[in-house]
Amino acid sequence: MAEKIFSEIPMRTWHWLGVNEAGIEENVLLNPVKKTLEVPANSENDLTVVYKEDNYGDISIKVGENSCLKLTQVQLLPVEKDHANEVTVILAKGAHLEMAVVEAGAKKTVSKVKVVLEGNNSKADVSVLYFGDEKRHIDLNYVMEQKGRNTEANLNVYGALMDECRKVCRGTLDFQRGSKGSKGYEKEQVTVLSGKVRNSSIPIMLSGEDDVDGHHAVSIGKIDEEKMFYLMSRGLDLKESRRLIVEAAFNPVLDKIASEELRDEIDSYIKGRLGKNE
Amino acid sequence: MEKTKTYIEDIERTLYDIKNEDRSVYKSQSGLTEDVVRDISKQKNDPQWMLEHRLKSLEVYNSLSLPAWGPDLSELNMDNIVTYVKPDAKLSGSWDEVPEDIKNTFDRLGIPEAEQTSLAGVGAQYDSEVVYHSIQESLVKQGVIYTDMETALSEYEDIVKEYFMKLVPPKDHKFAALHGAVWSGGSFVYVPEGVKVDIPLQSYFRLNAAGAGQFEHTLIIVEKNASLHFIEGCSAPKYNVTNLHAGCVELFVKEGARLRYSTIENWSRNMMNLNTKRAIVEKDGIIEWVSGSFGSHISMLYPCSILHGENARCEFTGVTFASKGQELDTGASIIHAAPHTSANVSTRTISKAGGKATYRSAVKVTRNAPFAKCSVNCESLMLDDISRSDTLPAMDIEGDEADIGHEATIGRISDEAIFYLMCRGISEDEARAMIVRGFVEPIAKELPLEYAVEMNNLVNIELEGTIG
Structure with missing residues (x-):
């Protein structure tokens, strides 16, 4: 079956780099598990999504004024399956998103996350962990659209890669016109554990507004020898x-x-892979 | 706290905008057909292989489409571009023999004066042909060749044939193919083994004719353990029709050699600057790029360094200033293809008055390049909220021994920094000026003196109070 384009970066670049778009086999996208959620104003909500079987998950959330959403998404699919997930979060005035993402399973995984900081003073903290080994393929596309005034977006990505893993991580901070006083911070830290890994990182920063403070950084290196x-x-x-x-x-x-049980599950999942014989 | 804005004066362009009457003796037809290409080749007395190269490139040009990324190039209509304009002047070794109007143009640009004081050789191209070339006698004795490409093609045909468009093949992209088909003029430099050229050579490219294209080819070969500093300057007066610049620069840096390639590009605001520059660096060689992009309507310029030999190094320093009506898409690409290669990229972009500045880069580390090190730093300063500044770097790293870092920031002049300086008794205007000067300083200090002065003029600060 043919591959279908699942996500694209907001601004295209050289074709030969192969990072403009991410594709996935069409049949993976056939039966999406859809979830929509509205968090009412002045409230708090927790949502935890764990993918262990599903091929494709699609989550769409609106967070009301001055509300807080804690969103946890964990992907621990078996290594023979392909997976796609997408998350869209729209934040109203004063809304806050705390998001933790773990991408550790599946043979090939494509993920797209879009956070729209629409209301003034909205804030998003997105922390991502990925782990890749063997011949796995991890493809991530995170976009933080900053529209309101005084918004704040933090995107922190930590990853470890080994064996013949292939990974692409695109992270975009998009300061749109009118987002005066906004701040954005994006960081990706990749530890490469063995020799045949292929790693692509594309940190993008777009700005149509001068009164913003944007920063992005990527570091790619092997494990610290002194440690x-x-x-x-x-x-x-x-x-x-x-x-x-x-x-x-x-x-x-x-x-x-938050869930200790889930933390332990992720921990032992990754531990098992890290400890295996090469 | 009331926010104030800094206004940065535009580049003083009067000097560049003086037009001469178009007194060309020959112009190709506008547009691009096989007949036009054959005609150019005939005018230039090309050897047969060059004619074939041109025709092959034309074929490639017709088969390729415009890039699917970057600035919109749809306003470029090749049917309106005259690809070859031969000025009414012969190549000369003395400024006295150069026709008055052309000489005056270069006088105004300060070229003959700089030649006297700070350069070891000068090439001056006017429209499609080089009108002046000189080199110091002492360098000639050491075997250094510095001449126009046409002379090189007839006198050093073997060398040219060996290197010409081998680094940037016509099928690289559409405008490389266009260049291959209609190229004319440019400079050829050959520095023999062990020769250190201490004083820079400079080529200056001036496009006077309206609606024309300039397609100069620069080929530089720096042999083992030799060194060279080459400066390239470009300008054109402003017309209401689109002009096109699709030059090509190929740099071969051999074992232990060092080449510094400085460019100040100040094309007029009707110019499409679609230039291709590439260097291949062998073992222990060093390429240093200093690149200033101030002019043109649309620019796409990403000098590429292929670090082909062990320990090869690249230093890239760039500054881009996009003002009203400009869309400057600039950056660099680095390909690490050998062990222990290293690169350092440092760029600054400024955008104002609706200008659009894009920093685009690629760092590729192949499997054959363990222990590669690359550090990229780019900073963008926006001076108002009608401009744009985008940063789009990409890294593609294979293997586990590379050490790669990338950092970018974007923003305006911070109020805290102004406050800090003002606390120390500096006036607000001066504080702002200091910050902008400080912002471009890492680049300015890499420029030859006269260019640093030019850039300082460009960053001539004027406080305009609150706008927007």
Whole structure:
């Protein structure tokens, strides 16, 4: 079956880089699990979505004035399945989104998240963790549209890659005209654990407004040798040391997940993969 | 706190806008057909292989479509562009022999004066042909060749044939193909092994004819352990019709060699600047780009460095200033293709008065390039809310031994910084001026002196109170 374009970056670039769009087999998209939610004004809401079987999930949420939404999305599909998910969140005046995303399973996963900071003083904190091994393919596209005045968007992405994994991560901060006084921050930190990984990072910043403060940073490197040396000189073996360091890097995201049970599940899922023999 | 805005004076363009009467002795027909290409080739007495190259490129041009990204190029109509304009002047080694009006143009641009004081060689191209070329005798004795491409093609045909459009093949993109078909003029530099050229060489490209295209080809070969600083300047007077610049620069930096390539591009605001620049750097070689983009209506310019040999290095420093009616899409691309290669990219963009500045880059680390290091830093300053500033970097990294960092910021002049300086007794105007000067300083210090002065004039600050 043919591949279908699932998501695109807001501004295209060189074709040879192969990062303009993400595609997925058409049959993955056949039966979406749809969820819509409206968070009324002045309230708080928690939503946790865990994908273990579904091919395609599509979530659309409106957060009312001065409300807060805690959204947790965890993807732990078995390694032989493909997966697609999309999330759209629209924030009204003073609304706050706290979002934690874990992308750890599936053979191929495509994910798109769009947060529209429509109301003045709205705020979004999105923390993402991804882990890729073997021949897995992870393709992420996060877009933060800042429309209201004094909005704040934070996108923090932590990832670890090993074996022959292929990963593309696109993160966009889009300061639209009128978003005066807004701030945006985007960071991706990638730890590459073994030699045949292919990693693409595309941090985009678009601005039609001068009174904004935008910053993005990407760092891609192997595991810190000094940390490894420290741990190994204390009697831990290579795999154990590596596992500890990677887990420590993931903690900022895992800490945002309220359910201890779910945290443990993710932890043991990743631990199992990190500890396996190469 | 009431917010104030800084107004930055536009570039003083009067100097560049003085037009000469079009006294060309030959003009190709406008548009692009096989006949036009054959005609250009005949006018230029090309060898047979070059004619074939041109025709092949034309075929490629016709088969490729416009890029599906970047600025909108739909207003470019090749049917209206005259691809070859031969000025009424022969190539000369003395300014006295250059026709008065052409000489005056270069005088105003300060070229002969700079030649006396700070350059080891000068090339001056007017429309499609080079009208003046000189090089210091001492360099000639050391075997340095600095001449126009046409002379190179007849006198050093073997070298030209070996390198010409090998780094930027016509099928690279549509405008590379166009260049391959109708190229004319440009400079050829050959620095033999071990020769260090301490004083810069400069080529200046001036497009005088309205509705014309300039397609100069610059080919530089710096042999083992040699070094060179090459400066390229470009300008044109403003017309109401679209002019096109689709030049091509190919730089070959051999083992242990060093090349610094500085450009100040100040085309008029009716120019489409679709230029291709590429360098290949062998073991222990260094390429340093200094690139200032101030002019043109639309620019697409991304100098590319292929780090082909172990330890090859690239330093890229760029500044882009987009004002009213300008859409400047600039950046760099770096390809790490050997172990221990490193690159450092540092750019600044400023946009104002509705100008649109885009920083676009690509960093590619291949599997053959363990221990590659690359650091990219780009900062954008917006001076009002009707302009745009976009940053679009991409990194594609294979393997686990690379160390890659990218950082970008966007914003306006911060009130805190102004406040800090004012607390120390500096007036508000001066504080703003200091901040903008400080913003472009890392670039300004890389420029040759006369260009640094030009850029400082450009960043001539004037406080205009509150707008918007």
